[in-house]
Amino acid sequence: MNKLIGLLVGALLSSPVCADENDFRCLKSIGLKKPLRLQFTLASDNDDVGSVIYKNGSGRIPIKRVKETQLRRGPVGRPSEIETRWAEIAPEGAGGTYLVVSQGAVLSGFRYIRQDGKQFSFEEEPEAAAEQGCHWPR
Secondary structure (H helix, E strand, O other): OHHHHHHHHHHHHHOHHHHHOOOEEEEEEOOOOOOOEEEEEEOOOOOOEEEEEEOOOOOOEEEEEEEEEEEEOOOOOOOOEEEEEEEEEEOOEEEEEEEEEEEOOEEEEEEEEOOOOOEEEEEEOHHHEEOOEEOOOO
């Protein structure tokens, strides 16, 4: 019986829903007539990996942290401003890149750069955040 309980607990802890259920941001593009919307999720057990899900997309896109740069040192007792570069892990090779600028929990910049160089800027859409992920208007 203890073995069965251990297996059940292990399965729940390794479940992707449990691993990242509250560590996500809902974002929408800026400057497009029909905005793009995405959910940017970081794995709570490994902050070097995560995923992106686009509204009306074909599924979860895995991402990995490839670079982190301190842009500005924060005052004493405050976090520094950091730019983090995330690369899509695509089955066919390299995908696009996400650039995230944050200071602690505050997100001050978010851009997606496609392989062809085209860039899209995003802003947070907190009203789309629900308990289990982003829920966007139709």
